[in-house]
Amino acid sequence: MYLFIISAEVLFWVFVVAGLAARYMFGLKKLGGLLLLFTPIIDILLLIAVFITVRSGMEITTATGLAACYFGITVAFGHRLIKWADVRFSHWFGKGPKPERKYGAAHAKEERIGWLLHLLGWAIGNALLLAIIVYVGDPQRTAALEGIMQTWAIVLAIDFVVSFSYTIAPKKHKHKA
Structure with missing residues (x-):
């Protein structure tokens, strides 16, 4: 299963890069879009x-x-990751604008959105984990899944503190002296 998870992650990025390369490096927009459609199939x-x-x-x-966690996170963040990569490919190969760095309130808002997406991924992943636990109906067989749910809840709480800390102490633009 570990190999399948790693393969899925690698294939996700292979199809993203191939789709964006087709779009921006070779001008094949339809092929690029088709390749990007393979990411949810993975x-x-x-x-x-x-x-x-x-x-x-x-x-x-x-x-x-x-x-299950990977599935929840890719469903929640997949579109955002592809958009992030698209902006960079557009800049590097398609004469698009340079990706904008955000500071202050705009950065704090992005961090909060990121946490909300993490919460969505957590909810999807945990729903899947709970479905497996209920389906199997054997606490001994599913003990590892409950441990993952507890650990992920702690990670989500830490991410909340970090993400929302930017609301209190916004990231400042570093000026070159």
Whole structure:
């Protein structure tokens, strides 16, 4: 399962880079869009692998739980990640504007949005983890999943503190002296 998760992450970025390269380096906008459409298909394949693992009675490990987490995060952040990469490719290869760095209130807002997306990913991932736990119905087989849920809740809380700290102490523009 670990190999499948790593493969899914690598394939996600391969299709993003291939799609953006087709769009900006070779001027093939339709092909670029088609390649970008494969990114959610990768997520669906990972989800299918998780359910095959669970249904077959194979051991449910931390990797199974991480696959659910990965799915939640890519659903929540996938569009934003592709947009982030698109802006950079457009600048590097398509004569687009330089990506803008944000400071102050604008940066604080981006951090809060990032945390809200993390919360969404957490909710999706935990819903999937709970679905597996209920489906399996064996606390011994699903103990690793409960541990992941607890750890992720702590990570989410830490991310909240960090993300919202920029509201109190905004990131300042560093002026060159």
